Amino acid sequence: MAERNAYVLNLGVTPYMEAWDLQRSLASAVSLGEIPDIVIFVEHPPVITTGRRTNEGEVHVPPGAEVDLVETDRGGKSTFHGPGQLVCYPIFDLNRHGRDVKKYCRDLEESVIQTLVAFELEATRIEGLTGVWLERPPRKICSIGVHISRWVTTHGYALNVDLDPAPFTDWITACGLEDAAFTTMARELGRPVAVNEVRDAAARALEEVFELRLEPFPADDRAAFTVQAGSAASA
Amino acid sequence: MATETAVDVVMPQMGVSVSEGTITKWLKSGGEEISADEPLLEISTDKVDTEVPSPATGTLQEILSQEGETVAVGTKIAVISPEGAPAAEAADVPEPATAQAAAESEDASGAEGETATAEPAQEAEPGPAETAEARPSPQPPPAGDGRGDKAFVSPVVGRIAAEHSVDVTQVEGTGRGGRVTKKDILAFIDSGGAKETPAPAQEPAPPEAHAKPAERAPEPATVQAATPAAPQAGETVEPMTPMRKGIAEHMRRSLDTAAHVTTTFEVDMARVVAAREKLKREFQEKHGVKLTYLPLIARATIDTIGDWPWMNAEVRGDSIVVKQYVNLGIAVALEGGKGLIVPVIKSTEGLNLLGLTRAIIAIADRARSKKLLPDDVQGGTFTITNPGGFGAIHGTPIISQPQVAILDVEALVKRPVVVTDDDGNDSIAIRPMMNLCLSYDHRLVDGAYAAQFMRDLRERLQTWDESAY
Numbered sequence: 001m002a003e004r005n006a007y008v009l010n011l012g013v014t015p016y017m018e019a020w021d022l023q024r025s026l027a028s029a030v031s032l033g034e035i036p037d038i039v040i041f042v043e044h045p046p047v048i049t050t051g052r053r054t055n056e057g058e059v060h061v062p063p064g065a066e067v068d069l070v071e072t073d074r075g076g077k078s079t080f081h082g083p084g085q086l087v088c089y090p091i092f093d094l095n096r097h098g099r100d101v102k103k104y105c106r107d108l109e110e111s112v113i114q115t116l117v118a119f120e121l122e123a124t125r126i127e128g129l130t131g132v133w134l135e136r137p138p139r140k141i142c143s144i145g146v147h148i149s150r151w152v153t154t155h156g157y158a159l160n161v162d163l164d165p166a167p168f169t170d171w172i173t174a175c176g177l178e179d180a181a182f183t184t185m186a187r188e189l190g191r192p193v194a195v196n197e198v199r200d201a202a203a204r205a206l207e208e209v210f211e212l213r214l215e216p217f218p219a220d221d222r223a224a225f226t227v228q229a230g231s232a233a234s235a
Numbered sequence: 236m237a238t239e240t241a242v243d244v245v246m247p248q249m250g251v252s253v254s255e256g257t258i259t260k261w262l263k264s265g266g267e268e269i270s271a272d273e274p275l276l277e278i279s280t281d282k283v284d285t286e287v288p289s290p291a292t293g294t295l296q297e298i299l300s301q302e303g304e305t306v307a308v309g310t311k312i313a314v315i316s317p318e319g320a321p322a323a324e325a326a327d328v329p330e331p332a333t334a335q336a337a338a339e340s341e342d343a344s345g346a347e348g349e350t351a352t353a354e355p356a357q358e359a360e361p362g363p364a365e366t367a368e369a370r371p372s373p374q375p376p377p378a379g380d381g382r383g384d385k386a387f388v389s390p391v392v393g394r395i396a397a398e399h400s401v402d403v404t405q406v407e408g409t410g411r412g413g414r415v416t417k418k419d420i421l422a423f424i425d426s427g428g429a430k431e432t433p434a435p436a437q438e439p440a441p442p443e444a445h446a447k448p449a450e451r452a453p454e455p456a457t458v459q460a461a462t463p464a465a466p467q468a469g470e471t472v473e474p475m476t477p478m479r480k481g482i483a484e485h486m487r488r489s490l491d492t493a494a495h496v497t498t499t500f501e502v503d504m505a506r507v508v509a510a511r512e513k514l515k516r517e518f519q520e521k522h523g524v525k526l527t528y529l530p531l532i533a534r535a536t537i538d539t540i541g542d543w544p545w546m547n548a549e550v551r552g553d554s555i556v557v558k559q560y561v562n563l564g565i566a567v568a569l570e571g572g573k574g575l576i577v578p579v580i581k582s583t584e585g586l587n588l589l590g591l592t593r594a595i596i597a598i599a600d601r602a603r604s605k606k607l608l609p610d611d612v613q614g615g616t617f618t619i620t621n622p623g624g625f626g627a628i629h630g631t632p633i634i635s636q637p638q639v640a641i642l643d644v645e646a647l648v649k650r651p652v653v654v655t656d657d658d659g660n661d662s663i664a665i666r667p668m669m670n671l672c673l674s675y676d677h678r679l680v681d682g683a684y685a686a687q688f689m690r691d692l693r694e695r696l697q698t699w700d701e702s703a704y
Contacts, residue, residue, distance in 0.1 A: 021613070028608045051284070073277075074284060100250025101283040148285040149274070 004096065006037040006210075007217040008203055013083060016047040016070050023154045026091050031152045037096070038217060039206055040089040041199050044081040048172055051077050051145055061171045074145035074155035078172045084163030084184070086195050087156070088202060090210075094151040097210060105130055105144060107209050108157055112142045114205035115159065115198065121188055132159075134188065139181040140168075141188075159202070162186035162193045242291040244313035246306050249280050256280045257305040258312065263295045267476065269315065276313075293317035396420060407488050421552045422492055425678075478574040489636045494677035497631040500689045504647055504667045506699035507531050513701070514588075522589060529565075529621055530592040532644055532671075535695040537561050537583050537591075540617060543688040547616045549637045550679050560584060564615035564635055565595055567602040577635055578602045579615040619644060623669070632674045639679050643672035 011019060019042050029035045046067040048059060051074050059078055061067060067080075081087055094104060109125050112132040116123045123132045123141060132142035142159045165182040186193045203214050246256050256278040263269050263276075275289040289295075293315045300312040396402075406423045408415040466472040475483070489495075511526055518526040540547045540561055549556040561584045564577040578598040583591060601607050618635045623646040630643040650668040655661050671692065675685045 025610050028610045032608075098250070100252065101280050101285065102250050102252045104250075105283060146283040148283055150286070150288065 003207070003211050003213040004036065006039065006092075006212040006214050007035065008039045008041070008214040009217040010199065011040060011042040013043045013045065016044045016049065016068065016081065019044065019087075019089070020070075020072070023089050023091060027149065027152045027154050030091050030093050031150050037090070037092045037210075037212065039203065039214060040091065041202070042087045042089070043083050043085060043195055044087060046080070046082040046167070048078060048080050048167075049074075051079075059172050065171060067167070067171065072145075072147075072155065074147045079143045079145065079158065080167040080172060081158055082163050082167065084161055084186075084195065086159045086161050086198050086202060088159070088206075089156040090153060090206065092153045092210065094148065094153060099151060101146070101148065104153065105146065108144055108146075109142075111202070111205040111209040112157055112159055114208060115202045116141070116185070118201040118205075119185060119189065119193070119198070121185065132157075134183060137181065139183040141183050141185065159198065160184040161195050161198050240317050241296060242293070242315045242317060243311045244275065244287075244290060244315060246278065246300075246308050246310045246312055247285075247287055248308050249278075249283075249285060253280050253308065255305050255307045256285075258300055258302050259284060260302055261298060262286075263289075264477075265295055265298055266474070267295050269293065269295055289315060291315045291317050407491060418552055422550075425553075426492065476574070478576075482575060485636070486633050489633050492636055493634050493639070495631070495634065495674050496677045496682065496685070497672055497674045498682070498685050498689060499629060499670050499672045500693050502669050502671055502693045502696050503652070504528075504669045504696060507696050508647075508667050510699050510701050518589065518592065522593075524589070524592050524596060526592055528647065529619070529644065530588060530595055531699070532642075532696065533563060533565075533583070533595065533619055534588050534591055535692055535699075536617070536619065536642055537563065539688060539692040539695055541584070542691060543684065545680055545684060546640045546675070546688055548639050548679060549616075550639065550676065551637070555679060558616045560616065562614050562616045564618035564638070565598065566618060566620035567599050570603060576602045576607065576612065577615060577618060578607055578611045579613060581614065618642070623647065628670055630672050632672065634674055634676055639676040640685075641674050643674070645670040645672065 011022075019040065023040065026035070026038055026040070030037060047070055048061065048067055049070045049072050050059065051072060059069070061069070090108070092104075094100070097104065097107070106125070109130070109132050113123045113125075116132070121134065121141075123134055125131075126133050126138060130144050131140055132144075133140050142157050144157045145155050147154045160182065162184055165184055165187070168182040184193075185198065206212060207214055249256060257280070258276060259279045260277040262274050269275060269289045269292065271290065271292045272288045274286040275295070276287050278285050278287055296314045296316040298313045300306050300310065306312060396406075401420060401424065406415045406419050408419055464472055507528065511528060511531060515526045518524050544557045545555070547558050547561055549558070560582045563580045563583045565580065566575060566577050568575055578601065580586075580591070580594045580598055583594070586594060598607075598611060601611060615635060615638060617638055618632075618641045620630075620632050620641060621644045622630055623644050626646050628645050628648065630645065632641045632643045634641050647667055647669045649665050651663050652666045652668065653661050654664045654666070671689065673685060673689055
């Protein structure tokens with residue numbers, strides 16, 4: 001099948017709200033056909049985000065912890081983002097990718113599984129528990145939460161590359177899963193892993209799974225969206 | 236009858252392998268008007284939340300499946316009576332929907348495109364598919380004032396609250412779902428909300444009246460308790476629309492946040508009138524656009540902002556954030572008194588007069604036809620409101636947060652004014668005069684700064700140089 005052109009945008013470390021504003025702005029543009037599908041890669045400063053289906057008891061941050069709390073419109077329950085985690089927001093028009101939310105989630109998982117293969121980590125899915133897991137014993141390495149409006153996706157996945165996974169269990173009951181274990185690529189590989197190093201593999205996996213050809217988001221187009229980014233950047 | 240023409244809303248097919256969906260949130264309540272394609276509800280499948288647009292324009296007559304219910308694809312979940320069809324009486328609206336609406340607050344300006352979620356804490360795991368005769372949910376209506384969420388704050392906010400002995404539930408939250416952000420709590424403390432903060436010396440109020448949170452004006456959310464006021468003889472009662480509630484909340488919050496001061500300048504518009512007369516025909520014939528005074532005044536305002544950057548700024552905690560771009564909000568009244576929306580034209584500093592005219596026309600049209608995208612109402616840095624079209628000659632507008640100023644354009648009227656000729660002789664002349672009223676936030680902008688900004692704006696308009704545009 002022919003590959004479609006799409007953009008990729010590497011934001012580096014960016015506050016959650018700023019990236020979210022940009023996502024929404026880009027989603028409007030994708031929805032209107034002004035730009036093709038686009039993938040955002042980003043790392044966030046420590047933040048706990050809750051989804052539409054988060055229960056209050058899931059969040060139990062100790063007093064004084066330096067972490068923001070944001071309620072989002074994505075699916076799923078609470079999760080934690082922090083530096084050392086590769087966050088990927090594919091803004092795709094699913095009219096071009098099969099109009100099937102379950103297939104989209106499975107495809108996202110597949111792209112993460114392929115990303116991990118590049119690091120010789122064998123990951124898998126667990127039926128009924130969206131996300132990507134390592135097995136024996138099950139430990140979660142990647143969380144997924146998606147929002148769709150007019151078949152255009154926002155939010156996406158967060159892959160634990162190299163960070164302390166304690167907040168997933170100490171600060172929140174991540175994803176509403178009691179007793180779930182969380183892990184990171186660095187922990188599994190027994191060596192430090194840079195987010196940059198994983199990002200390229202992640203981009204290639206998305207190209208493969210979604211039949212895309214990613215090219216950098218052109219500066220001209222990007223200028224049209226710096227308004228939102230800029231307003232939050234000065235925070 | 237409405238039923239003859241009613242349009243059914245069904246649980247959409249979200250993929251070949253998807254047989255059911257869970258309703259996570261109704262974005263409209265029974266009796267509310269909705270346009271085709273406007274988001275009506277959110278459903279959840281797997282870890283995906285999806286906004287479902289309305290299939291028709293009309294009134295949301297009935298909600299058949301409540302939040303938290305999981306129903307099979309194709310199940311009828313709501314009924315819309317199309318435009319022109321008689322809408323269901325308010326009494327027909329299922330109770331939970333009404334209560335839910337009361338718990339929602341929607342920013343009128345849509346400044347952040349947020350809707351509060353006051354979902355009852357309940358397990359929303361997909362249950363067995365329910366059939367078309369979906370039973371009403373047994374869930375209790377959420378707390379009417381939507382405050383349940385507020386205790387749910389970040390540790391940073393919690394710590395600040397503890398240090399200043401602030402009751403977080405008394406702070407107006409601007410985060411999603413009305414949550415209290417760090418900025419909110421700092422602003423609250425700065426505004427004297429914290430009990431520890433001494434009242435400013437010049438404050439004339441007696442000590443017991445000083446900004447004690449509990450004594451602040453009742454918030455709209457509280458006014459909107461789930462039980463509607465019972466009508467008394469000679470009264471009619473109708474529920475506030477989410478937009479009305481949003482406006483109420485936003486206006487109240489702005490007055491509670493900014494130190495509003497208004498200054499008024501009289502401007503001799505003779506040159507602007509002449510310039511418009513000249514350009515009007517050209518714009519109409521060459522470009523097909525109608526040139527009003529608004530784009531000319533807006534253009535001069537944007538240029539003047541370039542010299543007075545604090546007019547285009549934001550107070551964020553203890554910081555002054557100056558924007559390098561002017562995202563101009565234009566207040567647009569919706570027809571039939573249905574409310575007010577402030578669409579935003581982005582990066583106006585780069586638009587010439589024609590571009591700005593087109594942008595204003597386009598965005599006002601989109602606002603009136605409800606075609607605004609979320610982006611169209613976000614990120615404003617300065618707002619112009621234009622009640623002069625109705626003949627107003629003075630106003631004290633309320634600032635659209637988190638901006639620091641709003642310019643009120645008043646009516647253009649011929650007035651007798653004293654003019655002085657080159658020899659110093661005074662005479663009375665008839666001149667086209669206009670008042671411009673600027674409300675600004677005295678937390679950031681002092682009177683002299685505002686007056687100099689207005690002086691320069693007046694100068695630009697009085698000496699309108701068309702070659703510059």
